[in-house]
Amino acid sequence: MPDTTSTQTVLSELHTLRDKVTGLTDSAVASVDGILIASDTDEVRPDVLAALAAAALGLGKSTGKEVGMGELREVVTRCQSGHIVVYAIADSALLVILGDEGLDVARLHLESRPAVVRLRETLSA
Known part of the structure; x- marks a missing residue:
């Protein structure tokens, strides 16, 4: 589990993403085994989201490996009322983003990929 300074850095990254990406409603960082590290959520239970x-990340990784498409970058799920996007942060953590129907997915990918690199650095420190 990250220390208080790392958790604050992760939360700052989540808040920055919310500010930069239209339609982003909730986000969280968790370990690959589903343990919540930090969250920026309003109505979603962050521990359940993590x-x-x-589970979604694990399934995506297994599918990518099985079909020979290389290392998983993200899993995107489009629902009736919005999107769920899960990004792999190295082998030990994940970033999950929830967005409404107006989520700017292209902007999300542009902003999230460098954020994943920064989160990886923060969590490995």
């Missing part, structure tokens, strides 16, 4: 995102 566990389900870990």
